[in-house]
Amino acid sequence: MSFWQILFIGLLQGATELFPVSSLGHAVILPSLLHWSYRQSDPSFVPFLVLLHLGTAGALLILYRRDWVQIVTGFVRASLRGRLETEQERLAFLLVVGTIPTGALGAFAESYLKSLFAYPRIAAAFLVLNGFLLLGAELLRRRDERHARLEGRARPEQEAHYGEVPRLSFRAALLVGLCQALALFPGISRSGVTIAGGLLAGLRHQEAARFSFLLATPIIGAAGVLEVPSLFAPGIPLGQYLLGAVLAGLAAYASARFLVRYFRSGRLDPYGIYCVALGAVALLLLR
Amino acid sequence: MVGALIVLAIIFAILAVLYLVGALQIFTSTGTGTHSRHALVLGVLALLSLIAANFVRPKSQLTS
Helix, strand or coil: CCHHHHHHHHHHHHHHHCCCCCHHHHHHHHHHHCCCCCCCCCCCHHHHHHHHHHHHHHHHHHHCHHHHHHHHHHHHHHHHHCCCCCHHHHHHHHHHHHHHHHHHHHHHCHHHHHHHCCCHHHHHHHHHHHHHHHHHHHHHHHHHHHHCCCCCCCHHHHHHCCECHHHCCHHHHHHHHHHHHHCCCCCCCHHHHHHHHHHHCCECHHHHHHHHHHHHHHHHHHHHHHHHHHHHCCCCCHHHHHHHHHHHHHHHHHHHHHHHHHCCCCCCHHHHHHHHHHHHHHHHHCC | CHHHHHHHHHHHHHHHHHHHHCCCCCCCCCCCCCCHHHHHHHHHHHHHHHHHHHHHCCCCCCCC
């Protein structure tokens, strides 16, 4: 990869990681559409993507730093006590439950999943599927709003009917966690499926996005940390990769702030339509 | 329930050690060598099983 390609992919990954449009799918599909010559099956590509994810995880840690201090201390306290007493302790264990499926699947099915990175058409097909998942989640939410007689009311009023993260059940957190495991396939958006899972679990959009971003941090961070040794292999332009990671982090920080604001009243529909359209175009062009 | 969770923790811990020393090669990409990532995940699952056991164990009620 050239220097400019590294910077472009860094910005692209950071900007698309938290938007429900699959950063991994974009990182696999767009270079193929642009006829860039580097091979995505190259051993240095996955460590590069993971380093970009580390940049994103760092941005999320900074954005939710106060929450994370309380979550970590809450986890330790509740673990030793053997009982949940505060909302932050409950949130910590909701995140643990939500992280287990992806952690286990990611570790044990890693070799198979990495092989999918070599096929942009597979990523494009999953991107279309991702779009339909987002649209489906909104369809179900609208049906629920009709049943609750919220149709036609102002969006803040509709959203107020739904719950916040600490009220999530552990079964629902596991459901969101299982949704997150789907994102191990390139083209399925991690934030997209976890926000959709949060909506199905009865969270308001903004809370589903917050839970999604909190859930992202340990899994993205752990995946990144575990890949760090591979970055020191010969022939890897570490300095350029790090610059790409910094750009990814800056873009992710801006994206997260935008999305938290957007989901006060916004829905997943535009992102669903975008994923279906881009995935379909990529399927047509990538032969 | 507490006993089952402790047994589960022990199984996870044993599997973690087997992956760490390279004696277990199921679900690995190379089929040889040690697998620290698998060991780490199983170690975390062992720890979480112990924490879960601590949650479900009967607790004495202190009355003032």
